[in-house]
Amino acid sequence: MQHLAAASSGQQSTLSPLFYLLPLVLLAVMFWFSRRRQKQFAAAQREIAVGDQVSTTSGLLGTLVALDESEGVIEAAPGVQLRFDRRAIVPRRLTENTADGTSTPTEPTDRPSDDQKA
Structure with a gap:
């Protein structure tokens, strides 16, 4: 034992x-x-550069209109410009999966689709 x-x-x-x-x-x-x-x-x-489509870490989407070493300005809607710390701004990668499994860039749209209008 x-x-x-x-x-x-x-x-x-x-x-x-x-x-x-x-x-x-x-x-x-x-x-x-x-x-x-x-x-x-x-x-x-x-x-990232001025004119790029960007998002913030909090989810705001827009176009980058000004950028310096510490902050950037995002235009969220025509005439609506918001200042953010540069660390909160990231490039927006809009892609759509196709049938063959590859990704293609898509254009952002502000208009609702036909399904959303009803």
């Missing part, structure tokens, strides 16, 4: 390092994906 107890405690000690290593590996993977997403976001912010 003592032999079984010794054998089972030996198995636990070999599994123990793996048990502690797995959460560390998962944390490293999470940090890696987070860092990659941050780099993509920073690259997208560097690419």
Whole structure:
């Protein structure tokens, strides 16, 4: 009986390092994906220019009419211009999936579709 107890405690000690290593590996993977997403976001912010269709992190859509190092001005509707911190402005990527699985750019529209008019 003592032999079984010794054998089972030996198995636990070999599994123990793996048990502690797995959460560390998962944390490293999470940090890696987070860092990659941050780099993509920073690259997208560097690419924006006046005249681009943009959105804010809060969901406001519009056209970028002015941009400097710290803030940008978005025209949400004709004559309605709003100032935002530059970090809150991101490019708007409007794409539509086609039947063959590729994406094509679409034009924004302010008009409701025929389905929404009814």
